[in-house]
Amino acid sequence: MLPKIKEDIISVLKKAIPALKKEDFTELSDLSNRTIHDASIFQDADSISCAVLMYSLSKFCQQCKEKDISLPNFAAQLEKALDLLKKDNIKLYENKIKEIFKVMKKYDEKVNIYFEEAIKRAKIKKASWMHEHGISIARTAELLGVSQWDLRNYVGVTKVPDKNLGGLTAKKRLEVARDLFK
Amino acid sequence: MKTLVFDTGPIISLALTNLLWLLPELKKKFKGRFLIPLSVKKELVDKPFHGKKFKLEAIQLMQLIENKVLEVIDEDKVSKRAKELIEEANKIFKGFHHNINIIQEGEMEAVAMAELYNADGIVIDERITRTLIEHPPGLQKHMERKLHTRLSVNKQLLEKLSDQLDDVYIIRSTELAAIAFEKGLLNKYIIPRKVTKRDVLDATLWALKLNGCSIRSDEIRKISQEVVK
Numbered sequence: 104m105l106p107k108i109k110e111d112i113i114s115v116l117k118k119a120i121p122a123l124k125k126e127d128f129t130e131l132s133d134l135s136n137r138t139i140h141d142a143s144i145f146q147d148a149d150s151i152s153c154a155v156l157m158y159s160l161s162k163f164c165q166q167c168k169e170k171d172i173s174l175p176n177f178a179a180q181l182e183k184a185l186d187l188l189k190k191d192n193i194k195l196y197e198n199k200i201k202e203i204f205k206v207m208k209k210y211d212e213k214v215n216i217y218f219e220e221a222i223k224r225a226k227i228k229k230a231s232w233m234h235e236h237g238i239s240i241a242r243t244a245e246l247l248g249v250s251q252w253d254l255r256n257y258v259g260v261t262k263v264p265d266k267n268l269g270g271l272t273a274k275k276r277l278e279v280a281r282d283l284f285k
Numbered sequence: 286m287k288t289l290v291f292d293t294g295p296i297i298s299l300a301l302t303n304l305l306w307l308l309p310e311l312k313k314k315f316k317g318r319f320l321i322p323l324s325v326k327k328e329l330v331d332k333p334f335h336g337k338k339f340k341l342e343a344i345q346l347m348q349l350i351e352n353k354v355l356e357v358i359d360e361d362k363v364s365k366r367a368k369e370l371i372e373e374a375n376k377i378f379k380g381f382h383h384n385i386n387i388i389q390e391g392e393m394e395a396v397a398m399a400e401l402y403n404a405d406g407i408v409i410d411e412r413i414t415r416t417l418i419e420h421p422p423g424l425q426k427h428m429e430r431k432l433h434t435r436l437s438v439n440k441q442l443l444e445k446l447s448d449q450l451d452d453v454y455i456i457r458s459t460e461l462a463a464i465a466f467e468k469g470l471l472n473k474y475i476i477p478r479k480v481t482k483r484d485v486l487d488a489t490l491w492a493l494k495l496n497g498c499s500i501r502s503d504e505i506r507k508i509s510q511e512v513v514k
Binding site: 250256264279 | 328410
């Protein structure tokens with residue numbers, strides 16, 4: 104794990120733990136975007152996994168609260184993950200993150216959020232964010248393990264395509280098309 | 286013979302908006318070949334065929350391939366050239382001394398095919414690939430703003446890529462729809478006094494946008510004004 108990625112994930116975990124303890128799930132959702140910059144530049148599994156985890160946790164915990172289901176002690180799990188990461192036990196850190204996902208999956212029956220679908224939605228959302236940061240749709244779909252069909256369908260309804268990045272004007276592009284079909 | 290190469294995105298946009306039927310009709314007007322690389326076919330057909338959600342769309346696309354509306358090209362030279370282009374493209378921008386992989390091999394295969402086959406045009410809905418080819422400074426500026434960091438740019442590689450792809454003309458699924466409209470292919474949707482020509486064109490362009498074509502709202506307005514006079 105690159106030092107910058109480690110530093111940024113540590114920073115996210117340090118904020119996520121108190122957010123979980125005071126049940127501020129919006130903060131968790133916001134934290135999921137902090138590692139997207141790293142994910143876009145380095146495209147490493149750990150930044151991506153951290154972003155997906157924070158977002159999934161925010162939705163999962165929100166659902167538990169709404170359904171009055173007692174939350175598993177994710178804060179304690181994240182504290183262990185943080186400790187492992189600080190000590191450079193990267194493999195054990197990654198396993199701990201996977202464990203947290205498994206806990207959410209085990210709770211699926213009670214919470215009824217269809218865990219697999221929830222994770223898929225989290226991945227699509229984070230892929231869309233990475234695309235907004237300048238990574239192509241196909242590349243982000245590949246990195247997050249989602250289908251281009253789902254991702255394009257999602258990105259289309261966001262404001263992402265509305266930014267003007269330059270290139271041919273609409274009129275010019277239409278002229279090109281007319282030329283091709285004359 | 287005239288050739289138009291398709292990337293994955295425009296075909297997905299057309300499929301999700303129930304407009305795949307336009308492709309055989311447009312091909313007749315084009316009087317040439319519509320080509321897709323193997324990687325695009327895998328994304329459009331092979332992957333969704335083994336799922337549930339987009340299996341029907343995959344089947345419809347298989348029919349277009351069976352009927353030779355879309356021709357799948359599986360040639361080593363295309364994937365080899367795509368690898369060369371992608372090696373260059375993904376070394377253009379660096380953040381924190383790290384090469385940023387902005388596009389994926391499949392996307393570059395469509396571009397490589399267009400180059401190798403001297404295609405008359407390429408249909409790409411996705412804005413990153415398009416902007417990399419047409420206006421790289423715009424992409425750099427956008428990424429720096431979003432990533433809150435200055436990127437270093439390999440100007441030599443950027444110039445090389447620009448020179449190599451200078452003759453590649455890019456349109457989107459929305460321009461195909463505009464042409465379809467101009468050729469009267471969308472007239473069947475007009476209902477006198479209820480659904481006007483403008484309604485049909487606007488609805489089609491917006492449907493494509495909302496299903497993944499990277500086109501701005503102001504561009505839709507401009508196309509609509511230009512086409513429906």
